[in-house]
Every structure is written in C-alpha cells, then in structure tokens.
Amino acid sequence: MDFLNLAHERYSCRRFSDTPIEQEKIDKIIEAAVAAPTAVNYQPFKIWIIQKAEDIEKVAQTTPYTFQAPMIFAVGGKVDEAWVRKYDEKNFVDVDASVVATHMMLEIHDLGLGTTWVGSFDEDKLKEFFPVMNGYNIVALFPTG
Numbered sequence: 531m532d533f534l535n536l537a538h539e540r541y542s543c544r545r546f547s548d549t550p551i552e553q554e555k556i557d558k559i560i561e562a563a564v565a566a567p568t569a570v571n572y573q574p575f576k577i578w579i580i581q582k583a584e585d586i587e588k589v590a591q592t593t594p595y596t597f598q599a600p601m602i603f604a605v606g607g608k609v610d611e612a613w614v615r616k617y618d619e620k621n622f623v624d625v626d627a628s629v630v631a632t633h634m635m636l637e638i639h640d641l642g643l644g645t646t647w648v649g650s651f652d653e654d655k656l657k658e659f660f661p662v663m664n665g666y667n668i669v670a671l672f673p674t675g
Contacts, residue, residue, distance in 0.1 A: 536640055543644025546599040546675030555641050559603070559674075562637035568626040574611035575630045576666055578604040588659040589671065593651035599673030603645075604656075605631040606666030623667055631670040638674055645672045 556579065563577055580586055580602040589604075590596045607627030614621050631647065638645045648671040657663045 536636055540636060540639040541644075542646035543675075544595075544597045544646055546597055546644060546673065548598070548600050549675065551601050551643065551674065555643065556601075558641060559634050559637050562633045563605075563630045566630040566633040568629065569613035569622040572611060572613050572626070574608045574613075574623055575627045576606050576608065576663075577630075577634075578606075578660065578663065580604060585660075589651075589656065592653075592656045592659070593648060593671065595646070595648045595650060595671075595673070597646070597673045599645075599675045601674045603634060603670075603672040603674060604660075604663065604668055605634065605670045605672070606663060606668040608666050610665075624669055627667065627669040631672070635672060638672065643674055645674045648673065 560577060568574065580589055581600070586596060586602060589602055596602060605627055607623035609621055609623045612621050612623035612626055635645055635647060651671055653668050656668060
C-alpha cells in the first residue's frame with residue numbers, strides 16, 4: 531500500500547473482536563516504533579504491551595475508551611532522556627513519543643488491525659496501577675485488535 535492510501539484509509543476503530551493478536555504482528559508494530567525518528571536519535575520512549583484481562587480492566591478504570599480490545603499499547607517518553615533545544619529549553623519528549631506512536635498507529639492499520647489514539651485517560655491513576663510507567667509522560671493508549 532502506498533503511504534497516501536494508508537493515511538487516507540486509516541480510521542479510529544472503536545469495535546474489536548476478542549481474537550488474540552499474533553506475536554509476529556506485535557513484533558512488526560514494535561519494529562515500526564523503533565524505526566521512528568526522534569530528535570538527535572535519543573529515542574527516549576517506552577512501549578508497554580497490556581494483554582492480560584486484569585491489566586486491561588485496570589486501564590479501563592483510567593479511561594472509558596478501551597472498547598473491549600484484546601490488547602492495549604501504552605506509549606510514553608522519559609523527559610530526562612529527551613533532547614532539549616538549546617535556544618529556548620524546549621524538551622522534545624512528547625514530540626518524540628508522538629512520532630513513535632504515529633508510526634505504531636499506521637503499522638497497526640497496515641497489518642489489517644484496528645486501533646484508535648486514546649489521549650483521554652487519568653495518567654496518575656494509570657501510573658498507580660502500573661508503577662513501571664512512573665517517570666514517563668504517557669502520550670497515547672492504543673486499544674488494538
């Protein structure tokens with residue numbers, strides 16, 4: 531598929547089957563994330579794959595937008611690992627993490643799966659449930675299926 535077709539065909543999916551996602555597809559989504567450009571190639575991002583039913587239920591306590599998906603990717607960036615522009619001290623962590631998330635979203639669609647970018651979630655509560663996310667700005671949740 532050429533890029534413009536991919537960009538035009540991608541849509542926000544809000545209905546998912548409960549079919550598990552094959553590991554090879556998960557690997558390709560992560561590969562697309564790693565291939566994403568980041569400022570000065572610092573790659574200050576982290577991706578969490580949430581698959582266990584009890585963990586998805588925890589995410590559902592932070593947002594009503596899980597759409598009963600069988601998997602959720604969370605994408606975050608670590609502020610102290612990101613490039614900072616010297617002219618005005620702008621930290622690029624959210625930019626970098628968002629570029630990574632966009633690559634993931636497009637790869638998810640290209641693989642024939644559905645997702646939607648969820649930005650409406652209680653980040654503090656999410657970090658209470660998943661302490662490994664502490665120290666990161668969480669920029670997106672991607673219910674996927």
